[in-house]
Structure formats: structure tokens, C-alpha cells
Amino acid sequence: MKWNWKLPDWPDFRYDMTELAPLEQRFLLSSGEILGAVHHVSPSERDQLRIDLLSDEAMKTSAIEGEMLDRLSVQSSLRRQLGLTPDSYPAKPREQGVAEMMVDVYSTYSEPLTHETLFRWHGMLLSHDRQLETIGAYRRHADAMQIVSGRIDRPTVHFEAPPSGQIPAEMGRFMEWFNRTTPGSAGPLPALTRAGLSHLYFESAHPFEDGNGRLGRALAEKSLAQNLGQPSLIALAFTIERERRAYYDQLEQHQKTLDVTAWLVWFAEVVLTAQQVTLDRVGFFISKAHFYDQHRDKFNDRQAKAIERMFREGPDGFTGGLSAENYLSITRTSRATATRDLQDLVDKGALNRTGERRYTRYWLNVGNNRKSI
Incomplete structure (x- = not known):
């Protein structure tokens, strides 16, 4: 050769x-x-x-x-x-x-x-x-x-x-x-x-x-x-x-x-x-900084831990979005508490929600850049 x-x-x-x-x-x-x-x-x-x-x-x-x-x-x-x-x-x-x-x-x-x-x-x-x-x-x-x-x-x-x-x-x-x-x-x-x-x-x-x-x-x-x-x-x-x-x-x-x-x-x-x-x-980094400026001190410890974990995934993020099961795995909390926490994050504008029931997924609300994180 x-x-x-x-x-x-x-x-x-x-x-x-x-x-x-x-x-x-x-x-x-x-x-x-x-x-x-x-x-x-x-x-x-x-x-x-x-x-x-x-x-x-x-x-x-x-x-x-x-x-x-x-x-x-x-x-x-x-x-x-x-x-x-x-x-x-x-x-x-x-x-x-x-x-x-x-x-x-x-x-x-x-x-x-x-x-x-x-x-x-x-x-x-x-x-x-x-x-x-x-x-x-x-x-x-x-x-x-x-x-x-x-x-x-x-x-x-x-x-x-x-x-x-x-x-x-x-x-x-x-x-x-x-x-x-x-x-x-x-x-x-x-x-x-x-x-x-x-x-x-x-x-x-x-x-x-x-x-x-x-x-x-x-x-x-x-x-x-x-x-x-x-x-x-x-x-x-x-x-x-x-x-x-x-x-x-x-x-x-x-x-x-x-x-x-x-x-x-x-x-x-x-x-x-x-x-x-x-x-x-x-x-994405700039959006993250703006996100925390907007939501500073608004999350409980469980929510803060989940949000930090979502950001750590980067722009590509969790494939298919964050599920309730993901949230349970990250926070080690009860299902009822996870449901309340996730709804609260949606109400505060920190997360967007798509789908219904077992297909429900959550996405960080970072302006127009809604990634599966």
C-alpha cells in the first residue's frame, strides 16, 4: 500500500x-x-x-x-x-x-x-x-x-x-x-x-x-x-x-x-x-443568565435542583423533554409533591408543558429557545 x-x-x-x-x-x-x-x-x-x-x-x-x-x-x-x-x-x-x-x-x-x-x-x-x-x-x-x-x-x-x-x-x-x-x-x-x-x-x-x-x-x-x-x-x-x-x-x-x-x-x-x-x-448561556435573573429566589430546594439539572444537560438536553419520572428521579420526592412542584413551575413561567397524562413533558422557558432540556 x-x-x-x-x-x-x-x-x-x-x-x-x-x-x-x-x-x-x-x-x-x-x-x-x-x-x-x-x-x-x-x-x-x-x-x-x-x-x-x-x-x-x-x-x-x-x-x-x-x-x-x-x-x-x-x-x-x-x-x-x-x-x-x-x-x-x-x-x-x-x-x-x-x-x-x-x-x-x-x-x-x-x-x-x-x-x-x-x-x-x-x-x-x-x-x-x-x-x-x-x-x-x-x-x-x-x-x-x-x-x-x-x-x-x-x-x-x-x-x-x-x-x-x-x-x-x-x-x-x-x-x-x-x-x-x-x-x-x-x-x-x-x-x-x-x-x-x-x-x-x-x-x-x-x-x-x-x-x-x-x-x-x-x-x-x-x-x-x-x-x-x-x-x-x-x-x-x-x-x-x-x-x-x-x-x-x-x-x-x-x-x-x-x-x-x-x-x-x-x-x-x-x-x-x-x-x-x-x-x-x-x-444558551445568556438565556440561562436571564432565566435566573427573572426567577431568582422563586424555587424551593427540589425545584432548584431539578432546574439546575435541566440546565446542566445543555442545549440538547433531555431527549423528548423532562417527564414527571425524570423529576422524581432527580428530587427523590413523592409523586404528589412532584405534581405540585411541576405545576408551580409552569404557573411561574419557568417551564412550558406539552402533552397530556403520561405523555406530559416539561421544557425550560428560555425565550424563544424551547429545547428538550
């Missing part, structure tokens, strides 16, 4: 800029919309918005690799890393590591990329893993670095990366390319083009024993932030996780060729979708 790194003109990727130009323009316009929306969040609330967005990204970049994290532990770790007042929830090693990496990507976005940057991220991400031979350095094993699936005795090889002995030289060339294509450097590239190329280029080198996917997505975030001149907070991993199968299919297809226009168009459209997700989440 001729993998892309075996082709004679590697790593000279080819692509049609005319197909990407309108997507690049949409990216810049949407970036302005996000910046404008964030300005509507009060300074005291921006820290929580940052925690919410970063924790979503930390959770989803791990979920893409099949790793499920404890959200509260991730958020607790993020608060500590950002120097905010910590809560009492314990920070677990795996969650602490990904939170530490996310904050480092966020806070050092403008710095040039170095080998030490990647080693630092890798160490943060995988310091808890006692099975890896090499942590905080490029892989050294002599075995072929392959991405496989299927039976052990008849595996399907989706990709084979360069041998470990080639990695220092490959990554030196990657560093030079990444830093040369930043805004204001010798060969700057548009935001989406550069982020898409950086991710595919890094994944094709696959320089670490484990964690390459998460680090590659962090690099795409760093690239976008450098082109914007500020941390992006774009829901990239959140959106890729929803398109996980297509994501792996696209990577596999374009690790066999240097003609990557289709990959860059696909990746650009994912980023544009991710921007809209971020806009929706900022709008």
Missing part, C-alpha cells in the same frame, strides 16, 4: 483554493459573530462560559477515542488550572490530565510550536497511563505503527505510519511548516486550510505511542486560534464526535493521497458547524 508519506513528493499536499475561498470567508464572518455574542456575557459569567466550553471539548475529544470522562471532575480540574475558586469535587488523574492540556492549548496559543510543546501536552494527557513505554517523547518502538480493526488473526490495516526511526526528522519538518504558515510568517495560509492541513499532516506522522488523535485536534485548535489572534473556543471536538465515522473515513481516504481538496472542504465544513454550535451555546 502506498501511504501518503511514501509518495515521492510528500509532504507537498495539493488542493484547490477556489473551493475553499468561500468557506474561509464564512469562517471569518462567523468568528466575528461569536466574538460579538461573547461580549453580551457579563465579565463575571465569562469564566463559567469558558469552563463550560472547554469541558465540552475535553469530554468529546476523549469520547472520539472511546474514552468516557467524569464531567464534574473535568470542570473541577479546569477551575484549578485557570486559577478560579476550586470546588470540592475530586480531580481524577485522567480528567486532570486532559484539563491541564486544554488549558495549556488555550493559554499558549500564540507561542510557536516546538517539540517541547507536544511533549508537554503528551505528558499532561497520558501521565496516568502506566502501560505506555514512552510518555512525553516520540515513539521509539521498532514495531510498525498501524491503525487496525477487526479480528486479531485477520486485522484490517487502515493506516501505517512512518517507522519510529523517521519520526524526529518528520516532526522537525512538520514544526518548520507549522510555524512558517502562521499569520505574519514567511508563508501564511488561510485559517481553515492551515488547520485542516495541520491535522492531516500530524495524524499521518502519528508520532506518539498513543494520544495522537487528541493531540492532532489540539493542534487544529491552536492553528485556528493563531489565525484568529485569540483562543477560538470553537466546539471542534464536540462536532467531530457527532461525525465520528465520517471523520475516520476521511482521514483513512486522505492518508493514501496528497490531493486533499476533499478533506479540506470536509474539515472546513465541520469547523463552520462547530462555530454555529458555539454560537448556540453562548446564546
Whole structure:
């Protein structure tokens, strides 16, 4: 099999800029919309918005690799890393590591990329893993670095990366390319083009024993932030996780060729979708603040707990709406009390109600945005 790194003109990727130009323009316009929306969040609330967005990204970049994290532990770790007042929830090693990496990507976005940057991220991400031979350095094993699936005795090889002995030289060339294509450097590239190329280029080198996917997505975030001149907070991993199968299919297809226009168009459209997700989440956060301003001190402890739980589900929320059974599970109260509490919340305008009897569902009343939360 001729993998892309075996082709004679590697790593000279080819692509049609005319197909990407309108997507690049949409990216810049949407970036302005996000910046404008964030300005509507009060300074005291921006820290929580940052925690919410970063924790979503930390959770989803791990979920893409099949790793499920404890959200509260991730958020607790993020608060500590950002120097905010910590809560009492314990920070677990795996969650602490990904939170530490996310904050480092966020806070050092403008710095040039170095080998030490990647080693630092890798160490943060995988310091808890006692099975890896090499942590905080490029892989050294002599075995072929392959991405496989299927039976052990008849595996399907989706990709084979360069041998470990080639990695220092490959990554030196990657560093030079990444830093040369930043805004204001010798060969700057548009935001989406550069982020898409950086991710595919890094994944094709696959320089670490484990964690390459998460680090590659962090690099795409760093690239976008450098082109914007500020941390992006774009829901990239959140959106890729929803398109996980297509994501792996696209990577596999374009690790066999240097003609990557289709990959860059696909990746650009994912980023544009991710921007809209971020806009929706900022709008949801603003609606949440207005909701609590309107209903402050109007709920009993049970109602407050249920409302907080509903908001914690985020814009996608409870599938199909909140049921009386959900309320009973959250509050551990009696059915009669749950019925009175829910009716009271409807009367106060905090919830909307749809359906009848066992099909009755409740929705947070947050302006025109009635989501199934």
C-alpha cells in the first residue's frame, strides 16, 4: 500500500483554493459573530462560559477515542488550572490530565510550536497511563505503527505510519511548516486550510505511542486560534464526535493521497458547524443568565435542583423533554409533591408543558429557545 508519506513528493499536499475561498470567508464572518455574542456575557459569567466550553471539548475529544470522562471532575480540574475558586469535587488523574492540556492549548496559543510543546501536552494527557513505554517523547518502538480493526488473526490495516526511526526528522519538518504558515510568517495560509492541513499532516506522522488523535485536534485548535489572534473556543471536538465515522473515513481516504481538496472542504465544513454550535451555546448561556435573573429566589430546594439539572444537560438536553419520572428521579420526592412542584413551575413561567397524562413533558422557558432540556 502506498501511504501518503511514501509518495515521492510528500509532504507537498495539493488542493484547490477556489473551493475553499468561500468557506474561509464564512469562517471569518462567523468568528466575528461569536466574538460579538461573547461580549453580551457579563465579565463575571465569562469564566463559567469558558469552563463550560472547554469541558465540552475535553469530554468529546476523549469520547472520539472511546474514552468516557467524569464531567464534574473535568470542570473541577479546569477551575484549578485557570486559577478560579476550586470546588470540592475530586480531580481524577485522567480528567486532570486532559484539563491541564486544554488549558495549556488555550493559554499558549500564540507561542510557536516546538517539540517541547507536544511533549508537554503528551505528558499532561497520558501521565496516568502506566502501560505506555514512552510518555512525553516520540515513539521509539521498532514495531510498525498501524491503525487496525477487526479480528486479531485477520486485522484490517487502515493506516501505517512512518517507522519510529523517521519520526524526529518528520516532526522537525512538520514544526518548520507549522510555524512558517502562521499569520505574519514567511508563508501564511488561510485559517481553515492551515488547520485542516495541520491535522492531516500530524495524524499521518502519528508520532506518539498513543494520544495522537487528541493531540492532532489540539493542534487544529491552536492553528485556528493563531489565525484568529485569540483562543477560538470553537466546539471542534464536540462536532467531530457527532461525525465520528465520517471523520475516520476521511482521514483513512486522505492518508493514501496528497490531493486533499476533499478533506479540506470536509474539515472546513465541520469547523463552520462547530462555530454555529458555539454560537448556540453562548446564546444558551445568556438565556440561562436571564432565566435566573427573572426567577431568582422563586424555587424551593427540589425545584432548584431539578432546574439546575435541566440546565446542566445543555442545549440538547433531555431527549423528548423532562417527564414527571425524570423529576422524581432527580428530587427523590413523592409523586404528589412532584405534581405540585411541576405545576408551580409552569404557573411561574419557568417551564412550558406539552402533552397530556403520561405523555406530559416539561421544557425550560428560555425565550424563544424551547429545547428538550
